[in-house]
Amino acid sequence: MSEWKLKRFWSDVATQPEADGFAVALDGRIVKTPAKATLVLPNETLAAHVADEWRAVEVEIKPEAMPFTRSANAALDKVAVQHEEVAGLIAAYAETDLLCYRADSPVELQKRQAEAWDAPLAWVRDTHGLHLEVATGVMPVSQSEASLQKAQALSMGMSAFALTAFHDLVSLSGSFVLGLMAAQNCDTPENLWNISRIDENWQQELWGVDDEAAEMAALKKAQFEHAYAFYQASVLS
Structure with missing residues (x-):
């Protein structure tokens, strides 16, 4: 370096x-x-x-x-040489997707999660045949092998440059589904980021703003928006 x-x-x-x-x-x-x-x-x-x-x-x-330079370096030096491993790592997020784990209380938070998260899950099911089960609480829910294979195929089909950005879209949001919606330009990066922050925003409303957490969230949002821009640029013909 x-x-x-x-x-x-x-x-x-x-x-x-x-x-x-x-x-x-x-x-x-x-x-x-x-x-x-x-x-x-x-x-x-x-x-x-x-x-x-x-x-x-x-x-x-x-x-x-120099975020575009850094992402391009990562695509060539890291992702291109271990494409299958990176694709598998990202696809694994579908096993524990953020959108699949709902609060057992209070009712207000449950409603907010359903309003924000049900539509993306319906989209990925109807568009890609990727059906993800939803659970309440922290107990893990098993996803079908067929759905996990679809997630793997979607990741594997991306170029090293697209996969580099997709990795960040998924890992930063905690959701394979939201990352895929960003990659396929189904919504603005700001809206998708806000959808991923339902729980954090709820806690903030209850307990107030933690300056350190807010600063970290702003940094991650900027990284998410860059990953979105990098992905969209990488797939242009």
Whole structure:
């Protein structure tokens, strides 16, 4: 990761076509990933996002200010080389999907969960044939093997770039279903994020705002919104 500590040494940033997509070049030299792979993006739109981040560097490279570059690096250095394992890890969220575990009380929270979560579960059932059982309380509920296989197939069918973003959409929300809705552009990232925060928002209403928790939630929301943008850019033809 030593290259992240470098200061700006380039004047020009440009994108250029390559055999498998588009690369980003600094003064004519193509950017490499931390693992020294050539940073080739699947389309010009995603390459433009990465190029904009390199143009925005003023003095020192700060990875936290370059989310598209970081996600692209992860896609090539991590996800591409273990695609099946990552797909399986994400699909496993369908076994314990957030939307399947409902409160046993109070009635007001149960109603709020049903209003927010029943529709996404109906969508994934009707659209993808992925039927997930719902439970009340903390006792685990077993999901059918057929549904889990469908979740696996959906994850496996994604490119390394899409799967990188999908991983974050699912893990940040705690829901394979909400992550899939985000990936397939079925709702805004803000609405989907709010749906995933029903329990946390309920607790906040009861006990007030915890500044540290609120700061962490804001960070995760920003990461979720980035993952949404990265996914949508990665699947453009």
